[in-house]
Amino acid sequence: MLSDRIEGKWIDTFTKALEFCKVAEGEEVAILSETQSRDLNVHLTELALLRLGARPFHVVLPTPPQRSPVPVRSTGASDSVRGLGPVIKALKASSMVVDLTVEGMLHAPELPEIISDGARLFMISNEHPDALERLLPDPALTPKVKAAVKMLRAAEHMTVLSKAGTDLKVDLRDAPTAGVWGYCDRPGTVAHWPGGVVVSFPGAGTVNGTLVLDAGDINLTFKRYLQDPVKLTLENDFVVDIEGRGTDAELLRRYFAAWGDKNAYATSHVGWGMNPGARYEALTMYDQRETNGTEVRAYAGNFLYSTGANEFAKRYTLGHFDLPVGHCDIALDGKMVIEDGKLLGELA
Incomplete structure (x- = not known):
């Protein structure tokens, strides 16, 4: 078991990944997570965005009840947003969304609407930052x-x-x-890291x-x-x-x-x-x-x-x-x- 402690080197890693996404000073960036998200990655994302001079804000949703007969894993289709209009509007109004939901929004039904006005979505996969550090976008x-x-x-x-x-x-x-090469730097695009x-x-x-x-x-x-x-x-x-x-x-x-x-x-x-x-x-x-x-x-x-x-x-x-x-x-x-x-x- 790895320690879930914030490390300076991991702030550096997240900062570099977000630099590849061309996060700009003053940019309004939504951090989308849920109550069962990996807190360590949520915190590292916030700290990295602040280091870059962005203006991050959090959208945190309750992890929804299980509706399936068996455990759901690694679908890329998070059920956390569940069509909630105010959440979609907030994400859509941002120029960038950092997706830290457990399953990710890659195949979620709300994704087309979220990026329809040009927001780019950067999904940070639910990995320990020990792995993300090795796999910095190249x-x-x-x-x-x-x-x-x-x-x-x-x-x-x-x-x-x-x-x-x-x-x-x-x-x-x-x-x-x-x-997917690991970062998104153009409006309306989606990538995962x-x-x-x-x-x-x-x-x-x-x-x-x-x-x-x-x-x-x-x-x-x-x-x-x-x-x-x-x-x-x-x-x-x-x-x-x-x-x-x-x-x-x-x-x-x-x-x-x-x-x-x-x-x-x-x-x-x-x-x-x-x-x-x-x-x-x-x-x-x-x-x-x-x-x-x-x-x-x-x-x-x-x-x-x-x-x-x-x-x-x-x-x-x-x-x-x-x-x-x-x-x-x-x-x-x-x-x-x-x-x-x-x-x-x-x-x-």
Whole structure:
């Protein structure tokens, strides 16, 4: 267990991250949190903003009652705002929102309205600052992530293969794509820290094949490295079969089924990690309450497959899995961009 003490070095870290977001002297910045947010990060954000001469103010919401049959983890869709008009107006009126909610506002239904007048939203993932310190945004990563976004937006098809047995095909035509490099410096933009990922949200009926989660791959909802292989069969976006023996397969089956919602089995987004500073082995270093797993989503070369909500395919659910898969070959329109988990060309 790490100590939740304010350290001068962490104020420096948060200050640098906010400088990348071009926080200006006198800028009115909303700090959005909830009663179960990590207090240490809320305090560090306030101190860093004050150091930069900004005018921060707090919007603190009660963490809402649980409405789900199972624990909700790492969805990126905080339920804390719950459509509350005065809160949305206050956030929308700011030029910047620092999001410190437990789950984050990336996929929250209120996000489009909050940024509609140009507010930029900077989500600080619910990580201990020990991890954030190591993963300070690096501007050298930005052009590589932008190149990956350009590739995905230009591509019509993605294929994913692995020696473990993965054989997945994704139709990318008209699929919205986003890249995150760890800071937001333009009006109306959204970013999360740690960054270094690129993802596409495929349209309805566009994902088919098999995805094999091999031993050593990661289930970030459970914050667990798999001990045994699990084979997922996908038909028209939906996981229709889960093969495997042992704890990992059983956990997947039970959590999927607990929602009683077909959309929990659907594809949310596909993409890959690009951050050379993010460590695959990071989950072994932190207690579960100390990490949200964003670092592991971003480790360079992983194929990031996620299930759950996909607003672009008109599907909504709180059931969600983020599954970073290693040692895959990823090709766009037949051109390899990742080979055996290694970034190629201008992405490397």
